[in-house]
Amino acid sequence: MRTLTFAEAIEDAIAQAMSEDPNIIILGEDVRMLRVNLFSRFGEKRVINTPISESAFLGAGVTAAMAGLRPIVEIMLIDFIGVAIDALLNHAAKTEFFSGNKWKVPMVVRAACGGGYGDGGQHEQALWGWLAHIPGINIVVPSNPSDAGGLMLTAIEHDSPVIFLEHKLLADYWRDYLGSGGRDNLDYNVPPAGEKGEVPDKWLSIPLGSASMIREGTDITIASIGVGVHRALEAAQHLESKDISAEVIDLRSVAPLDTTTVLNSISKTGHLLVVDEDYKHYGLTGELAAIALENLLRLKFGRVSIDQTIPYSHSEEMKIIPGTKQIVASSLKLLKD
Amino acid sequence: MYRSRLFEEQVVQIWNDGLITGEMHTGIGEEAINAGIVTQLVDGDALALDHRGTSPSIIRGVDPKELLLEFMGHCKGLCSGMGGHMHIFSKSHLIASSGIVGASGPAAVGFAIAAQHLRPEKIAVAFFGEGAVNQGMLMESLNFSSVLKLPVLFVCKDSGMAITTQSSQVTAGKLVERAMSFDMPAKELDGTDVEIVWEAANEAIADARSGKGPSFILANCKRTQGHFLGDPLLRIVNEPVKELARITGPLFKSAVSFSGASLKERVRSLKNIASLLGKTAKHRFSGEQDPLLILRKKISEQEEIISIEEEVNKEMKGMVEEVLRMYENNNQG
Structure with a gap:
């Protein structure tokens, strides 16, 4: 075992995979700077700087994957996927089905997500529920370094599209890049166990959809x-x-969703509270409630999530991003009612 | 221009003090472009801004106090603290901004369609950087506005750097020629000289008002503060000893790792990184490139300038003190 930060773990897993498989390439904006270590090791043919043209390079990632490469396409922040959603919605997600399951799209879409540092509603969204709505797309969201590296390897090795979302509070370089910018007079309430932790010496993939x-x-x-x-x-x-x-269950993957672990737990406790930094309606929280009902479980259900646009004001955003206080209050309410 | 610079210098200070928690993109270095164009707008004209909207907003007449309160997330800010500096919205000025690169293109087109219906002879101006010109929606906007002969002025502020990438490495061809291929007049000019910008914009704006359709201006400028405050490349250039110590360890380890690209390719990567830093260093103003100094030199009534600047200094100082008081009270309340 060794200790790495969340960001180092992701990079380390990618480096391991890239050194084993020459068909893995990285496509994205600013990757020469953001992935400077990988760029210096694997060169400009495999770490490709793109123009700010998400619809072109994400669309290109789909067919590059179909034609034999394993691209990791970086959409800097998941909010920016709006510009390129067609490549995911109508192409990455559909090719396998349209080809009668004869053609796969082994592409990873890597993006930063989440808020809590004062960047507002166009840069701090989670969006995993919105994306998981599309059949044919897998989405993983690690919460600690060990899972971050393992799930990145899973995403790379998987033969279908996987969206890998790294939370900006956990990834120190994103926090510095978009938040503190070298200042040391700010506190973003970063969970220490998420930011840094023990990881395996050699990365092994984590089964997709295992909570x-x-x-x-x-x-x-x-x-x-x-x-x-x-x-x-x-x-x-x-x-x-x-x-x-x-x-407490860490779902780790939004799609596929590990319903067995959650259902077994509800059978024991009879109460389910879903804590989700994504939007409240038509998302992960409602999905888990529906799955529990479909499985004829008797339960009391509650959710802590976001049902508005995230405010720019840091003090205002902290009132609506699910925090410890709201979770305690909602749990007590659920158990009392 | 002076008011814009002074305001943004105050914003930098407040950001340094940690009273703005997230990103901050300033327009320091772009003032001549903003002033040369925005001062020619009248009520009913619309502005579609990018993530560097502070300076054009100040020049258009948005209340600096409301703007600063907004950046500090105060409920009395221009957008009640909900939008922040990348999402400046002022309905009365027809100003809309977006943090999505390229979004000012379609925004200006829509404003221009509305102007054709509702506000004869009024126009829309889109501000964006040269990095945005590789975004599909902006290319689509150039074409769309041209076929409809819409009253739009597209203003590309070319600093040569797209976020932290050298634009020349990701942009093919000449942007002016690209714009001209959509059958609209396009001109490249020195964006540090407000007089040059004003004259070119004057002609383009007159064309737009008289129904001759859109124009494109490519204005070269410097980006002295990097992409945003705390830009990692700029930090390395400014404080190499401190910043490089953090980076070189992992970089060296990675560059000499056993498996990977050939030695030649690795050397090329390292050279590329050095060139990126070199390009960043060049963006710091040398005296002649500061649009404010260039303007000062052109004006003969130096005493008058000094007295105007003193007045703006006083006004800005009072405003900032009041905003800081309001911020303090808000936090206590």
Whole structure:
């Protein structure tokens, strides 16, 4: 084992994969600067700087993947996918189906996501629910360095499109790039266990769609993903002081979704609280409720999520991004009602 | 121009103090372009801005106090603290901004269609950088506005750097020729000289008002603050010892790792990084390239300038003090 930051883990896993498979390339804006280590090692043929032309280079990623490469296409922030959504919605996601399952698109879309540093509603969205709505797309959202490296390897090795979302609070270089910019007078409430941690010496892929049970409990199931997992864990500790035993599940993957782990937990606790930094309606929270009902479980359900545009004002955004206090309050309400 | 510069220098200070938590893109170095064009606009004209909208907004007459409060996330800000500097919206000035690169193109086209219907002889101006000209929606906007003969002035502020990439490495052909291929007049000019910008824009704006359709101006300028405050490339250039110590370890380890590209390719990568830093260093003003100094030199009534600047200094100082008081009170409340 060794200790790496969240960002180092992702880069390390990519370097491992790129040194083993010459068909892996990186396409994206500013990658010579953002991926300077990979650029210096693998050269400009494999780390390709693109113009600010997302619809062209994401669309190109789809067919490059169809024609034998394994591209990692970087959409700097997932908010910017709006410019290039056609490549995902109508091409990456459809090719496998249209070809009668004879042609695969082994492409990774890597993007930063999430808020909490004061960048506003056009740069801090999660959007994983919106993207998971599309059949044919896989989405992973790691919450710690070990999962970040493992899931990146999973994404690269997988034969269908995988969107890999790295939360900006966890990735130190994004936090510095878009937030502090070298200043040391700011505190973004970064979860330490998400930012840095132990990772394996050699990366192994993590099965796609496998949640991780990170805290066992008997009274309530709290399911989350990304930074929300750390807020949920902190909330679980608060709840323990009130004699409430909370089980915390890190979903790790939005699509496919590990329903078995969640359903087993609900069967035990009878209460499900979903903590989601994405939008409330038509998303991950509602999906989990629907799955529980479809499986005829009796449960009490609650959700902590975002149902408005994220405010630019840092103090205002912190009121609406799911935090520990809201999770504790919602858990208590769910158990009391 | 002076007011814009002074305002943004205050913003830099406030950002340094940590009172603005996230990104901040300034227009320091672009003032001559903004002033040369925006001062010719009248009520009913529209402005479609990019992520560097502060300077054109100040010059268009948006209240600096409301703007600064907005950047500090205050409820009394221009957009109640909800938009921030990349999303400046002022309905009364017909100003709309976006942090999505290239989005000012379609925005200006829509403003121009509305002008054709509702505001005869009024125009729309789109501001964007040279990096945005590789964005599909901007190319589509040039074509669309040309076939409809819309009253749009497309203003490309060319600093040669697209975020942290050298534009020349990701842009084919000449941008002026690209714009001309859409059958519209296009001109490249020195964007540090407000007089030159004003004259070119005057002609283009007159064409737009009289129904002759869109024009394109490519104005060269410097980007002295990098892409945004705290730009990592600029930090390396400004404080090489401190910043490089952080970067060189992993870079060296990676560059000499066993498997990877050939030695020749690795050397080329390292040269490329050095060239990127060199390009960044060149963006710091040398005296002759500061649009404010260029303007000052051109004006003969030096005493008058000094007295105007003193007045703006005083006004700005008072405004900033008031905003900081309001911010403090808000936090206490």
